[in-house]
Amino acid sequence: MTPQLSRRGFIGTGALGIAGAGLVAGKDVQTATAIPLESPLSIAEVPTPALLLDLDAFEANLERMARHLAAKKIGMRPHAKTHKCPLIARRQIDAGAIGICTAKVSEAEVMVDAGITDVLITSPVVTHDKIERVIVLAQRAPGLEIVVDQSQGVRDLAQAAKAAGVTQRVLIDLDTGTRRTGIPPGAPALALLEELLRHPTLRFDGLQAYAGHVMHVSGFEPRKARSLDSLARCLETKSLFEQAGHRVPVFTGGGTGTFDIDCDVPGMTDLQVGSYIFMDTQYRSIGDRDSDIFDTFAPSLFVLTTAISQPSDGLITVDAGFKAIANEPATPPQFLEFPELRYHYGGDEHGIVQFPDERRPLRLGDKAKLIVSHCDPTVNLYDVYYPYRNGRVEELWPVAARGRSQ
Numbered sequence: 001m002t003p004q005l006s007r008r009g010f011i012g013t014g015a016l017g018i019a020g021a022g023l024v025a026g027k028d029v030q031t032a033t034a035i036p037l038e039s040p041l042s043i044a045e046v047p048t049p050a051l052l053l054d055l056d057a058f059e060a061n062l063e064r065m066a067r068h069l070a071a072k073k074i075g076m077r078p079h080a081k082t083h084k085c086p087l088i089a090r091r092q093i094d095a096g097a098i099g100i101c102t103a104k105v106s107e108a109e110v111m112v113d114a115g116i117t118d119v120l121i122t123s124p125v126v127t128h129d130k131i132e133r134v135i136v137l138a139q140r141a142p143g144l145e146i147v148v149d150q151s152q153g154v155r156d157l158a159q160a161a162k163a164a165g166v167t168q169r170v171l172i173d174l175d176t177g178t179r180r181t182g183i184p185p186g187a188p189a190l191a192l193l194e195e196l197l198r199h200p201t202l203r204f205d206g207l208q209a210y211a212g213h214v215m216h217v218s219g220f221e222p223r224k225a226r227s228l229d230s231l232a233r234c235l236e237t238k239s240l241f242e243q244a245g246h247r248v249p250v251f252t253g254g255g256t257g258t259f260d261i262d263c264d265v266p267g268m269t270d271l272q273v274g275s276y277i278f279m280d281t282q283y284r285s286i287g288d289r290d291s292d293i294f295d296t297f298a299p300s301l302f303v304l305t306t307a308i309s310q311p312s313d314g315l316i317t318v319d320a321g322f323k324a325i326a327n328e329p330a331t332p333p334q335f336l337e338f339p340e341l342r343y344h345y346g347g348d349e350h351g352i353v354q355f356p357d358e359r360r361p362l363r364l365g366d367k368a369k370l371i372v373s374h375c376d377p378t379v380n381l382y383d384v385y386y387p388y389r390n391g392r393v394e395e396l397w398p399v400a401a402r403g404r405s406q
């Protein structure tokens with residue numbers, strides 16, 4: 001399918017301001033394709049703040065997860081809310097993903113426009129405009145699924161599908177204890193299934209049980225206990241459905257924090273891993289099976305920042321603040337090469353870096369890579385990734401679903 005979105009205006013204005021680096025000016029560059037640079041950039045030439053992607057680390061993460069889940073015979077359904085980039089979604093599918101997830105309808109639209117058609121929308125919709133968009137999208141993407149978690153939503157979706165003459169594929173979203181979305185497991189979920197099955201324009205594909213409150217539990221064993229506990233209640237619902245004579249082909253959930261836990265749970269069909277491709281300080285802080293740092297997956301995503309001012313000797317100011325790195329107060333950004341330096345948010349546009357001793361590894365004009373606090377909302381602050389290998393950037397990857405939160 002031909003990608004339909006373009007960044008003509010964005011490219012035409014030369015908004016990246018790379019003198020001499022030369023984007024392909026005047027071309028109708030699609031958001032689903034890489035934007036070649038006329039001449040490669042070294043990392044030192046990248047204008048800051050910028051979103052850097054270390055291709056070697058990214059590809060190692062991609063392969064590690066793919067190999068792990070293939071060995072466990074569990075499907076990989078990566079969450080594209082992390083990267084918002086069809087080029088990355090395509091890499092995940094090439095690595096064996098059975099499809100991708102998106103959080104929102106508008107993100108799914110971008111992915112379908114880019115030719116990625118097996119998409120699960122993991123948040124319910126209730127308003128008529130959104131339901132309409134789902135049904136329209138499903139006509140271009142037969143693999144499109146969406147979760148439902150209450151009966152009015154089921155009825156409205158069924159009616160819209162009937163009006164369009166299509167069958168809409170749905171999963172029932174269970175509340176795993178996060179209390180964010182989902183119907184309580186057990187009898188309420190069974191009642192919702194029975195309602196759903198009364199509508200021939202809906203096809204029941206299975207259950208979603210994503211335990212968002214568990215992903216960042218500190219320590220492998222406590223995280224494992226919490227995850228198994230929340231999944232157990234949801235798997236009882238699966239059995240309840242089956243005892244009532246209904247097939248449950250899909251039982252999807254899990255994320256990066258439980259990638260090595262949920263894969264061993266009988267009944268789980270696929271994992272919705274998101275952050276593993278990039279990692280961030282929040283995830284690194286939760287610890288691993290045998291380490292205080294969760295480092296099975298390496299950080300591959302960085303914000304490149306420049307030291308631009310030094311009002312006093314023990315501090316230096318960089319050009320990346322709240323508008324460049326999403327804030328997670330408990331786990332601030334960390335410099336990849338200088339772990340001893342302390343980054344503090346210095347407002348919208350600035351970060352203030354504290355030197356712990358007399359050494360001054362960062363000087364005015366220097367650029368340095370920050371591991372971000374939280375990858376998903378940080379990515380959403382940028383138009384493009386600067387992917388690099390051996391210190392060179394040869395093309396840009398559009399964050400095509402940037403701002404697609406509808």
Ligand SMILES: Cc1ncc(COP(=O)(O)O)c(C=O)c1O
Pocket residue numbers: 079082101122210212215253254255256257272273274275276
């Ligand atoms: C429904 C759902 N599934 C999967 C994920 C992916 O989680 P992670 O980035 O922790 O791998 C998320 C992230 O918030 C999510 O909301």
